[in-house]
Amino acid sequence: MSQWIGTANQGYSPYAIEELRRLLPEVKVSQLVAGEIFRFDTVLTEEETVATIQNNRPTFLRHMQPIDESIPLRGDADDLQALSEYIRGAGSVLSDKHVSIHVRKAKSTSFSYSTADTKGALDAVLGNLNAELVFQQPDFIIAIFAGESTLDVGIGKPSDMLSDWPGGAVRFQREEGQISRAKFKLLEAEREFGLNYASYRRALDVGAAPGGWTSLLLERGLQVTAIDPGDMHPSLQGHPSLTYLKKNASDVKFERGKFDLLVCDMSWSPMQMCRLVLDLEPALAPHATAVVTVKLMHKKPLQTIREVKERLSTSFIIEQSRQLFHNREEITLHLIKK
Numbered sequence: 001m002s003q004w005i006g007t008a009n010q011g012y013s014p015y016a017i018e019e020l021r022r023l024l025p026e027v028k029v030s031q032l033v034a035g036e037i038f039r040f041d042t043v044l045t046e047e048e049t050v051a052t053i054q055n056n057r058p059t060f061l062r063h064m065q066p067i068d069e070s071i072p073l074r075g076d077a078d079d080l081q082a083l084s085e086y087i088r089g090a091g092s093v094l095s096d097k098h099v100s101i102h103v104r105k106a107k108s109t110s111f112s113y114s115t116a117d118t119k120g121a122l123d124a125v126l127g128n129l130n131a132e133l134v135f136q137q138p139d140f141i142i143a144i145f146a147g148e149s150t151l152d153v154g155i156g157k158p159s160d161m162l163s164d165w166p167g168g169a170v171r172f173q174r175e176e177g178q179i180s181r182a183k184f185k186l187l188e189a190e191r192e193f194g195l196n197y198a199s200y201r202r203a204l205d206v207g208a209a210p211g212g213w214t215s216l217l218l219e220r221g222l223q224v225t226a227i228d229p230g231d232m233h234p235s236l237q238g239h240p241s242l243t244y245l246k247k248n249a250s251d252v253k254f255e256r257g258k259f260d261l262l263v264c265d266m267s268w269s270p271m272q273m274c275r276l277v278l279d280l281e282p283a284l285a286p287h288a289t290a291v292v293t294v295k296l297m298h299k300k301p302l303q304t305i306r307e308v309k310e311r312l313s314t315s316f317i318i319e320q321s322r323q324l325f326h327n328r329e330e331i332t333l334h335l336i337k338k
């Protein structure tokens with residue numbers, strides 16, 4: 001038996017739960033934050049659950065944390081004391097390790113301490129365990145979810161929680177002059193799919209305007225061909241590595257095998273997107289990478305995703321299908337040309 005807290009993007013937890021029910025035996029679910037955070041219990045052990053989910057990574061489950069202990073909340077200083085005592089007792093695995101502490105709180109919780117106060121209290125315990133509190137690249141995470149009446153606490157490796165960010169909410173610094181928030185999607189895709197855009201040479205950006213994705217690829221040193229009937233941001237005009245085609249993507253043709261990276265972020269129906277990507281496929285080199293967003297336009301996302309994967313799999317290997325933290329009503333696919 002193991003108990004977990006699962007997190008999806010706001011409004012998408014029903015789909016994450018549906019995916020988990022298909023994946024794990026005898027899943028029992030209760031809601032913690034409507035549409036977003038839920039508890040799930042399974043008959044599998046923690047190790048079995050992690051292995052099953054890592055081998056069949058769901059699209060909508062953004063983060064999971066084990067519940068090793070549920071501490072009843074009293075709403076006073078004893079709560080922090082009880083948490084410290086639990087970590088002191090259970091924390092031998094943390095000895096000599098780099099440890100991060102993630103705190104998330106439901107709106108209705110009676111746990112009254114801030115994240116800073118909680119970390120401050122646990123830092124002393126970590127000191128006694130000879131563990132070091134770090135903000136990045138921890139060996140272990142202490143994940144704390146303060147619900148209405150309990151503190152649910154779990155200790156695990158970042159990979160076992162599917163993310164090294166609290167709740168899988170990956171944050172990037174907004175830069176001066178950043179063209180669009182869309183840039184964060186492509187940055188997150190690079191991180192989550194283990195890509196390195198700088199390792200590619202020529203990219204085709206379909207649905208490129210106003211140019212957030214294009215600007216990132218240019219920063220990474222790629223030659224970029226951007227297609228969009230809409231205007232690109234003035235800051236990109238005249239960039240020596242940019243070719244901008246102010247056109248509908250269905251009206252362009254390229255020489256065979258020209259690009260080793262395709263990125264596509266059109267706000268279009270999924271099936272039209274598939275047709276367009278498949279039409280452009282000859283312009284990609286063998287084993288080229290594609291990063292493509294899929295709009296979830298109607299009420300059956302799991303079916304839409306299944307259909308899109310089926311269509312694209314004629315020419316691409318579907319490496320990953322994920323709703324990233326920066327995706328709104330969409331998901332992102334990582335594809336490799338066959």
Ligand SMILES: C[S@@+](CC[C@H](N)C(=O)[O-])C[C@H]1O[C@@H](n2cnc3c(N)ncnc32)[C@H](O)[C@@H]1O
Nearest residue numbers: 182207209210211212213228248249265266267
């Ligand atoms: C969400 S925006 C893209 C944002 C962009 N990734 C960025 O980082 O700034 C979607 C774009 O797709 C473009 N688009 C929609 N249909 C298209 C088509 N058939 N051919 C080319 N571009 C298209 C729209 O004009 C729009 O600019």
